[in-house]
Amino acid sequence: MRKKLVAGNWKMNLDWNxxxxxxxxxxxxxxGIDNGPDVALFxxxxxxxxxxxxxxxxxxxxxxxxxxxxxxxxxxxxxxxSASMIKSLGAKYCIIGHSERRQxxxxxxxxxxxxxxxxxxxxxxxxxxxxxxxxxxxxxNQTFVIDQQxxxxxxxxxxxDFSKLIIAYEPVWAIGTGMTATSEQAQDMHEFIRALxxxxxxKAVADQCSILYGGSIKxxxxxxxxxxxxxxxxLIGGASLKVADFMEIVRAT
Ligand code: PEP
Numbered sequence: 001m002r003k004k005l006v007a008g009n010w011k012m013n014l015d016w017n018x019x020x021x022x023x024x025x026x027x028x029x030x031x032g033i034d035n036g037p038d039v040a041l042f043x044x045x046x047x048x049x050x051x052x053x054x055x056x057x058x059x060x061x062x063x064x065x066x067x068x069x070x071x072x073x074x075x076x077x078x079x080x081x082s083a084s085m086i087k088s089l090g091a092k093y094c095i096i097g098h099s100e101r102r103q104x105x106x107x108x109x110x111x112x113x114x115x116x117x118x119x120x121x122x123x124x125x126x127x128x129x130x131x132x133x134x135x136x137x138x139x140x141n142q143t144f145v146i147d148q149q150x151x152x153x154x155x156x157x158x159x160x161d162f163s164k165l166i167i168a169y170e171p172v173w174a175i176g177t178g179m180t181a182t183s184e185q186a187q188d189m190h191e192f193i194r195a196l197x198x199x200x201x202x203k204a205v206a207d208q209c210s211i212l213y214g215g216s217i218k219x220x221x222x223x224x225x226x227x228x229x230x231x232x233x234x235l236i237g238g239a240s241l242k243v244a245d246f247m248e249i250v251r252a253t
Pocket of ligand 1: 175
């Protein structure tokens with residue numbers, strides 16, 4: 001049985017007090033949930049350690065993750081934060097290749113491949129994001145683009161390492177736009193991604209690979225998308241900033 005995960009990507013939002021309040025509210029709301037999906041919060045870097053300690057003190061099942069990591073191990077890289085630092089702060093997961101990183105920081109497949117390797121070497125679970133732009137979908141190139149993104153950054157990994165990561169399919173045109181993929185579009189792409197994994201690593205690895213959907217998931221569309229057989233949960237942006245919405249999405253998973 002594949003793991004289901006709901007991951008809240010807070011991006012560069014919320015000051016310290018707002019973040020503490022929201023995190024504590026999510027932890028409290030999670031106390032009432034039995035047999036739900038795994039849940040993780042991805043706050044800005046400076047909050048990671050405190051979140052981890054607070055959640056462990058409360059005995060909460062909520063985990064924390066980072067929104068990115070450096071492609072370098074250590075050294076003279078001003079402003080960068082390494083995978084080993086993130087691990088030492090208590091994070092379990094690390095998002096890699098989010099479309100905002102690809103777009104605004106021009107992160108190439110080679111850079112992303114290095115990040116994935118460093119995250120894995122440091123015991124973090126990478127959540128590797130792939131997704132096509134609106135133009136690429138209109139040109140019916142979405143499968144080609146996803147194939148390239150997967151092949152360019154992941155397919156040099158050993159089957160053992162690949163088995164440790166999670167994929168997130170996030171069509172760029174659906175992120176923060178309110179335009180969600182239909183459940184059929186999501187299922188088609190998730191099925192395609194699983195077939196790619198199967199082609200490279202075999203059925204056993206493909207069957208256990210969790211593939212999240214991300215892109216304008218809200219309480220009113222979550223259940224339909226999450227009910228698709230190849231959708232194993234979601235990466236949630238905007239809706240993760242409101243406890244009621246986020247918890248409705250968790251309950252729908
Ligand atoms: C995201 O940024 O990963 C995301 C899915 O954002 P939103 O839910 O706001 O579209």
